[in-house]
Amino acid sequence: DAKTTQPNSMESNEEEPVHLPCNHSTISGTDYIHWYRQLPSQGPEYVIHGLTSNVNNRMASLAIAEDRKSSTLILHRATLRDAAVYYCIRRSNYQLIWGAGTKLIIKP
């Protein structure tokens, strides 16, 4: 099962939008795209998920490319509390297939 591909790390300024990219070029038509984040020494926390259409919730937005080979997680106004490792995950049946994630650094 092919895993997703993300940058190792990204930096952003506080109170600015953040766009976290993810490539999943071998995703099948029934696989959902999930995003979770993980703070140090904590369990992962759900952020958002989608299949084909763009999705919004109180935490973030998820923009999915028309060919579904890539997606972007958008944090509209990053705060220091958003500093974490963000995982773009392919959900295949019951399995969440995790990559190595992107470490997001927020600069005050």
Place this chain on the structure above:
Amino acid sequence: NAGVTQTPKFQVLKTGQSMTLQCAQDMNHNSMYWYRQDPGMGLRLIYYSASEGTTDKGEVPNGYNVSRLNKREFSLRLESAAPSQTSVYFCASSEAGGGRAFFGQGTRLTVV
């Protein structure tokens, strides 16, 4: 509002010892999962239980066994611990169909 509770939080084992990691959820979820996370890596699925009474292997099941005791509880057993099993173990649960998952705080296991 407990969510997913794992015990213990920390454990040190000697090679060859056995132990059981406990997990319980109070959200009435059908599906439960055990993952391991090695340093600098994402999570890898060990076993999952799609519903009460069923269990299936994930990506890295060797050296582990699981029991879905009831709808609330899903335990992970290491019969003969090895240093390669040193890791952080996470339990998770979700509604049927593998939707949004809720994770416990993890068990940090060291095998010496």
